[in-house]
Structures are given as structure tokens and as C-alpha cells.
Amino acid sequence: MIPLQISPFQYVANGVVFSSIIVLAAIGLSLVYSIADFANFAHGDLMTVGAFSALFSVGFFRPMLGDAGVFGLPLWFFLALAFGMGAAAVISVVTNRVVYRPVKDSGSIGLLISSIGVALVYRALVFLSFGTEPERYGVPRQGPVPWVRETLGIAVTPRNLVVVALTVVLVTALHLTLTRTTLGRKMRATADNADLARVSGIRTSEVIFAMWLIGGALAAAGGVFLGLEELVRPRMGFDILLIVFAAVILGGIGSVYGAMLGGLVIGMVHELVPLFDQLGVPLVSTPYAEAVAFVIMVVILLVRPSGIAGDSG
Amino acid sequence: MLVMSPHDMGRRTLLKLSGLSLVGATAGCLEGEEETPTATTTEESGGGGGGDDGTTTTTEESGGDESSYTIGMVDSLTGSLAPYGERNTRGRELALAAINEVGIGSEGASLNISVEDDESTNQGGVNGAQVLVNQDGVPLLIGSVGSGVSIAIHDSVTRDAGVVQISQNSTSPELTTRPELLRMSPSGSAKGQALASLVNDDGHDTVAVTWINNDYGTGLSDVFAETFESEFDGTVAYNEPHDQGQSSYSGILTEMASTDASAWIFLTYANEYTVMVNEGFDQGYNTSVDYYGAESTVADSIIENTPEGSMDGMTGITESAPQDQENYQNFVAAFEENYDGTPTVWSAYAYDAVTVAAIAIEAADEFTGEALASVVRDVTRPEGEEVFNFEEAAAVLRDGGSPSDINYQGVSGPVDLDENGDPPGYYQIYSVEDHEYVFGDYITS
Numbered sequence: 001m002i003p004l005q006i007s008p009f010q011y012v013a014n015g016v017v018f019s020s021i022i023v024l025a026a027i028g029l030s031l032v033y034s035i036a037d038f039a040n041f042a043h044g045d046l047m048t049v050g051a052f053s054a055l056f057s058v059g060f061f062r063p064m065l066g067d068a069g070v071f072g073l074p075l076w077f078f079l080a081l082a083f084g085m086g087a088a089a090v091i092s093v094v095t096n097r098v099v100y101r102p103v104k105d106s107g108s109i110g111l112l113i114s115s116i117g118v119a120l121v122y123r124a125l126v127f128l129s130f131g132t133e134p135e136r137y138g139v140p141r142q143g144p145v146p147w148v149r150e151t152l153g154i155a156v157t158p159r160n161l162v163v164v165a166l167t168v169v170l171v172t173a174l175h176l177t178l179t180r181t182t183l184g185r186k187m188r189a190t191a192d193n194a195d196l197a198r199v200s201g202i203r204t205s206e207v208i209f210a211m212w213l214i215g216g217a218l219a220a221a222g223g224v225f226l227g228l229e230e231l232v233r234p235r236m237g238f239d240i241l242l243i244v245f246a247a248v249i250l251g252g253i254g255s256v257y258g259a260m261l262g263g264l265v266i267g268m269v270h271e272l273v274p275l276f277d278q279l280g281v282p283l284v285s286t287p288y289a290e291a292v293a294f295v296i297m298v299v300i301l302l303v304r305p306s307g308i309a310g311d312s313g
Numbered sequence: 314m315l316v317m318s319p320h321d322m323g324r325r326t327l328l329k330l331s332g333l334s335l336v337g338a339t340a341g342c343l344e345g346e347e348e349t350p351t352a353t354t355t356e357e358s359g360g361g362g363g364g365d366d367g368t369t370t371t372t373e374e375s376g377g378d379e380s381s382y383t384i385g386m387v388d389s390l391t392g393s394l395a396p397y398g399e400r401n402t403r404g405r406e407l408a409l410a411a412i413n414e415v416g417i418g419s420e421g422a423s424l425n426i427s428v429e430d431d432e433s434t435n436q437g438g439v440n441g442a443q444v445l446v447n448q449d450g451v452p453l454l455i456g457s458v459g460s461g462v463s464i465a466i467h468d469s470v471t472r473d474a475g476v477v478q479i480s481q482n483s484t485s486p487e488l489t490t491r492p493e494l495l496r497m498s499p500s501g502s503a504k505g506q507a508l509a510s511l512v513n514d515d516g517h518d519t520v521a522v523t524w525i526n527n528d529y530g531t532g533l534s535d536v537f538a539e540t541f542e543s544e545f546d547g548t549v550a551y552n553e554p555h556d557q558g559q560s561s562y563s564g565i566l567t568e569m570a571s572t573d574a575s576a577w578i579f580l581t582y583a584n585e586y587t588v589m590v591n592e593g594f595d596q597g598y599n600t601s602v603d604y605y606g607a608e609s610t611v612a613d614s615i616i617e618n619t620p621e622g623s624m625d626g627m628t629g630i631t632e633s634a635p636q637d638q639e640n641y642q643n644f645v646a647a648f649e650e651n652y653d654g655t656p657t658v659w660s661a662y663a664y665d666a667v668t669v670a671a672i673a674i675e676a677a678d679e680f681t682g683e684a685l686a687s688v689v690r691d692v693t694r695p696e697g698e699e700v701f702n703f704e705e706a707a708a709v710l711r712d713g714g715s716p717s718d719i720n721y722q723g724v725s726g727p728v729d730l731d732e733n734g735d736p737p738g739y740y741q742i743y744s745v746e747d748h749e750y751v752f753g754d755y756i757t758s
Binding site: 010011014018021038109133134136140141143144149155157159182229231232233235236239240270271273274277278285286287289290 | 568
């Protein structure tokens with residue numbers, strides 16, 4: 001039996017992968033917060049819906065494309081990812097039309113409570129269509145990439161690399177959209193002050209439409225990656241929602257860049273807790289990873305009450 | 314940038330707060346949703362006071378008119394343990410049918426069981442038992458499911474009345490301290506000990522344990538670690554819980570990998586274990602250490618959702634029925650015919666409880682608590698001809714056999730009640746070969 005050598009960087013690698021998923025989920029949540037002005041509790045279950053939509057599409061993409069692959073993952077997986085993102089985007093736009101827009105006048109608390117109802121409806125629909133058992137995409141697991149293991153001494157799988165790379169791509173695309181396009185400028189203006197934006201001729205309903213589209217698609221990407229790394233479970237999104245909220249609040253609620261940073265911090269802390277434990281930091285042990293992440297959030301909020309990126313504007 | 318403007322700070326702070334507290338609250342309420350029923354039916358023990366008042370009335374010989382014998386049963390027909398009550402009802406009815414086909418005694422008297430509901434509570438159990446013991450005057454009482462309920466009935470009713478009590482489903486180690494309280498289901502601690510001995514037999518002296526953070530995981534890991542360290546001089550290098558339904562367990566696994574344990578013991582549920590196996594495979598741990606598990610880490614869903622070769626060589630023990638025994642096969646066939654489904658071990662325990670009671674009545678000189686208590690263990694224990702059902706037992710006894718001449722082999726296992734009134738745990742070793750479960754030897758503890 002070869003004794004395992006665990007490099008501290010293993011925890012960092014775990015953390016980067018986990019953070020990617022949190023970041024994708026946090027962005028959507030933060031967007032809704034800044035533009036539609038309420039805490040969307042259905043966001044976690046929207047991730048689940050995206051993950052299951054992708055799973056559904058695997059059924060026809062897989063026979064169509066066979067096992068041809070890129071970056072160590074079969075091609076059909078990328079199409080399923082796109083399908084899941086599209087489906088979740090459409091579903092979140094429709095949900096906005098059917099639920100959130102009609103109850104908009106009840107204020108942010110009314111919307112918040114409605115979103116809990118929406119979350120339960122999403123989950124019930126997933127239960128109805130896919131059952132309660134965990135599923136998986138069927139992407140073959142290949143174990144750690146040998147050359148990374150030999151050179152850096154850490155175990156990283158091809159799917160880890162794909163998750164992180166695609167997250168970087170999606171986040172960069174969002175950044176460019178927000179800063180370089182008219183739509184992005186309109187979104188930022190609406191987020192800053194919706195009334196003023198409307199007065200200056202911005203159609204805020206278009207902005208809200210775009211916001212749901214982007215938020216839904218990114219949530220689905222997070223959900224699919226979570227399902228790829230672990231299992232596609234009907235409760236997967238809800239179980240992770242608390243951490244996503246922590247990331248959003250830590251980053252400065254309503255700030256997209258804050259959400260990215262918050263997601264990174266929370267994800268890393270969550271996965272680095274075992275390392276702290278081994279280094280002998282008192283009162284810190286792995287079962288309390290979530291609690292530690294929340295303590296960090298509270299500490300940062302005490303120092304900067306509006307979050308990391310909360311008052312830069 | 315998408316940041317808040319100062320003027321709506323107050324509202325956003327409110328949103329923030331309400332948001333956080335609501336996540337907390339909903340997480341709290343929904344947490345229990347996924348909780349699977351586990352092998353332990355432990356409830357808070359003790360309690361159940363107020364029943365100790367007038368139970369000095371010794372049981373008179375009342376139930377035994379010539380053509381029928383009446384015994385009592387307290388069962389959880391309603392309340393949180395009602396699923397067990399339903400399984401027990403089925404086991405009881407099947408056993409009763411088999412017994413009454415033969416009849417007790419040379420006259421062929423029939424056996425009646427009068428059933429009281431304990432509502433899955435201690436007080437309900439005590440009330441039901443008082444009705445059965447004090448009004449109906451039964452000398453033998455089967456009951457109950459929850460360990461706390463069984464203990465309350467014993468302490469408040471049956472002990473002082475001299476009534477034989479056989480618990481059908483209680484698994485708490487607490488029952489072991491009451492030798493007069495018999496049971497059909499093995500103590501929960503037997504499994505932890507059996508697992509520790511299996512790991513030790515495989516030559517591991519340093520192990521890492523991770524367990525699911527609830528009563529099931531806590532209880533099982535405590536017994537395991539205790540036995541492995543004190544009895545086998547092993548080292549438990551890592552012994553930490555994990556929460557149910559987490560999105561990732563890679564932190565736990567990485568930490569286990571940084572110990573020098575050669576065996577990893579997973580005392581968890583199927584979903585959690587599936588995630589761990591996948592992550593272990595991703596990080597290449599599966600080839601470096603041996604995995605061990607218990608009964609809840611055996612599931613087809615685990616095999617389906619993990620890659621080939623990710624847990625080959627995994628070993629564990631699971632509660633098992635004696636599948637090679639003909640009486641078990643008959644039991645399954647009868648169950649499937651009547652109830653459209655396969656029986657669980659909980660039905661088998663109830664079946665055995667009724668059968669043991671009937672054999673004891675057949676073997677005892679008279680239908681009193683005292684007479685039954687003197688024979689009930691003997692009929693289940695070795696040294697004696699192995700009998701597999703009531704009919705065979707009755708045949709030996711009517712042929713002039715004494716209670717110690719028979720050794721009942723139940724549909725749930727060998728039963729052999731020891732001096733504490735506990736049956737041995739009956740387990741089967743399983744392993745994973747070529748990504749399939751292979752079931753091997755039976756072990757008793």
C-alpha cells in the first residue's frame with residue numbers, strides 16, 4: 001500500500017472547482033437582487049432545473065454524436081450544457097412573466113415569498129418528471145490527469161479543468177457584455193436607479209428580460225457543473241443555496257463583481273477548512289466547513305458592512 | 314457597476330436580513346425531508362412513568378381455556394413508527410396462520426393475539442400493555458417497536474407482573490441491561506462490533522472513519538471505534554462526521570487521505586457514499602486504501618452512479634436473512650402471495666416473535682408467565698434439534714422432547730437468545746468485484 005501524499009495545494013485545487021460553481025450561481029442571484037430587487041429563493045432550484053434539463057437532452061444528443069470528445073469530455077456533454085442553459089433561461093423568463101411580474105406590486109417581501117413557492121414548484125416538477133433518485137450524466141470518469149499529478153503532486157481531473165475553464169469563459173463574457181455593450185450599460189443603469197433609467201429612455205422591461213435570461217443560463221451552468229462533479233439530485237440546488245447567498249451577501253449584495261469575489265472566497269474557505277484543521281487552527285474542523293465560511297462572512301461584514309465590493313459606487 | 318445606491322440602503326439591509334433568516338428557516342424545516350429510516354428505531358429511553366401504580370395483581374390463569382390461548386402484542390400502528398407497525402402486522406398474520414394450521418397442544422388449540430396500539434409513544438405503550446396484562450391477563454406480551462417504548466412497558470408493567478415480554482423490533486443497546494426483556498432484533502451495537510472485527514481480520518491496524526451526522530452514524534461509529542481500539546488494539550486515525558446532503562465531500566476525503574490509515578470506513582447513506590466514491594476516484598484514492606461500509610452503503614443506485622472500478626475491493630457487512638434456509642424461502646413466498654412485495658427484516662422479526670411465543674406455550678407446563686419464562690430461551694438455543702417452524706417444534710415436543718431439545722432457527726436468523734435476552738446479530742459479508750456486489754459468508758456476533 002502506497003502512503004498517500006497530500007499536498008496542501010490539493011485543497012486549493014478543490015476550492016477553485018467548488019468556487020467556480022458558487023460563482024456562477026452567485027452572479028445570477030446578485031443580478032436578480034440588483035435589478036428586480038428581491039432575494040430569489042428559487043435560484044437554487046433553478047440550478048436543479050437546468051441540470052435536469054441538460055440530463056434530459058443527453059438522451060438525444062448522446063446517440064446523435066457518439067463518443068467523439070474534446071478536452072477529455074464527450075461532445076454531447078457540451079451540447080447538453082448549452083441545452084440546459086437555454087432551457088433554464090427560458091424557464092426563468094417565463095416564471096418572471098407568470099409569477100414575478102404580476103405580483104411585483106406586493107414589494108420585495110411579497111416577491112421573496114412567491115419565489116419560495118416557485119422553488120417548491122420547480123422541485124415538484126423535477127420530482128414528477130425525473131423521480132427522486134440521484135442520476136448522472138454518464139460522462140466517463142477518468143481519474144486524475146497523470147502529468148499534473150506527477151509535476152504538481154495534486155489530483156485534478158479533466159472535468160475539473162473543463163469546469164474551471166468554462167466558468168472563466170462565461171464570467172469573461174458577462175464582464176464584456178456589461179462593460180462593452182449597450183445592453184450592459186442599460187443593465188447597469190437600471191440596477192443603479194431604475195426610475196432614472198426609465199426617465200432617460202431605457203426600456204427597463206427589456207433589461208429585466210435580459211437579466212432573467214442571463215441569470216437563468218448561468219445558474220443552469222452552475223447546476224450542470226455541480227451535477228457533473230457530483231450527482232444530479234433533485235435537491236442539489238436547494239442544498240447549495242445557503243452558501244450561494246453567503247457569497248452574494250459577502251461580495252456586497254447586488255454587485256455582480258462582488259458576487260464573483262464572494263463566491264471565490266466562500267468556495268475557497270469551504271474547501272480549505274480541512275487544511276486549517278491540519279495546521280492546528282483551534283475550533284476548526286471539516287464538519288464545520290459551512291459554519292466557518294459563514295463566520296468569515298460575518299467577520300468581513302463587520303469590517304465592511306456593505307460587503308467586499310458593496311460601496312465602490 | 315451594479316451596486317446599491319445609498320438611498321435604498323435601509324430596504325436592502327432588511328432584505329439581506331430577511332433573506333438570511335429565511336434561508337435558515339427553510340433549511341431547518343426541510344432538513345428532515347430526506348431522512349431515511351435507519352436500522353435503529355431508538356427513541357428516548359426511560360420515561361413512561363405513571364404506570365407503576367397498581368400492578369401487584371399477579372396474572373391468574375385466565376387466557377387458557379381449552380380451545381384457545383390469548384397472548385398480547387403492543388405495536389406501533391400509528392405515529393412516527395407506523396411503517397414498522399405495518400411490517401409487524403404482516404409478519405404476525407403470516408406466523409399466526411402457520412401456527413393455527415397446526416394448533417397448540419394435543420387438542421390443537423388456536424392462538425389469539427390481542428393487539429394494542431402504542432401510538433409510537435412511551436405512554437401509549439404503557440397504557441396498551443396495562444390493558445393487555447391487567448384486564449386481559451395475558452402471560453406473554455410481544456412489544457414493541459421503539460426501544461424507549463419497550464423499556465417503558467418493561468419497567469412499568471411486565472416486570473412486576475411476571476409477564477414474559479418479547480420486543481419485536483427494538484435495537485437499542487439499553488435493552489441488554491434488562492435480561493428479562495427479550496427481543497428478536499439484534500442490538501445495534503452488535504453490528505459495530507462485527508464490522509470492527511471484520512476490518513481487524515483483514516489486517517488493518519490504522520483506519521479512518523467518517524459517519525453521517527445523525528443517531529445512526531453516531532451510534533454505529535461509537536461502537537466501531539470503541540471496539541476497534543480497545544478490543545483489537547487498532548488506531549482510529551480519523552473519526553469525523555459529515556452532514557447529509559452536502560454538495561461536496563472532497564474536504565473529508567482529502568483529510569482522510571492525509572492520515573496513514575489503510576482502511577476507510579464509511580458509515581453513511583447511499584447518496585452521500587456515491588458522491589464520496591466519485592470524488593475518491595477523481596483523486597485516485599480508491600487504489601491506495603481499502604473501503605469498508607455497512608448496510609446502507611449497499612444499493613444498486615451506488616453501482617449505477619459510480620464508474621467501473623471506482624470501488625472494487627470494497628467490503629462490508631449487512632443485515633441479512635438466512636436466504637439458504639427453506640423456512641425463509643417459504644416466508645418470502647407466503648409474504649409475496651399475500652402482500653404483493655418482498656418482506657423486510659422487520660416483518661421477519663415479528664414473525665419470529667410470534668413463532669417463539671407459540672413454541673414456548675407448546676413447551677411450557679402451564680399457561681403462566683412463570684412457566685413460559687422458564688422455557689422461552691431454551692427453545693431458541695443450541696444443544697437441541699434445529700427446528701425451522703412451529704410444526705417441527707411441536708412434533709419434537711409431542712414426541713416427548715423437553716424445551717432444551719429444540720433449537721428454533723428463525724426466518725430472521727438463528728435467534729439464540731442469550732442471558733441478556735438478545736439474539737446474536739446475523740450478518741452477511743459483501744464485497745464489490747468487477748463493479749458488482751458479491752455476497753459471501755454469514756457471520757453471527
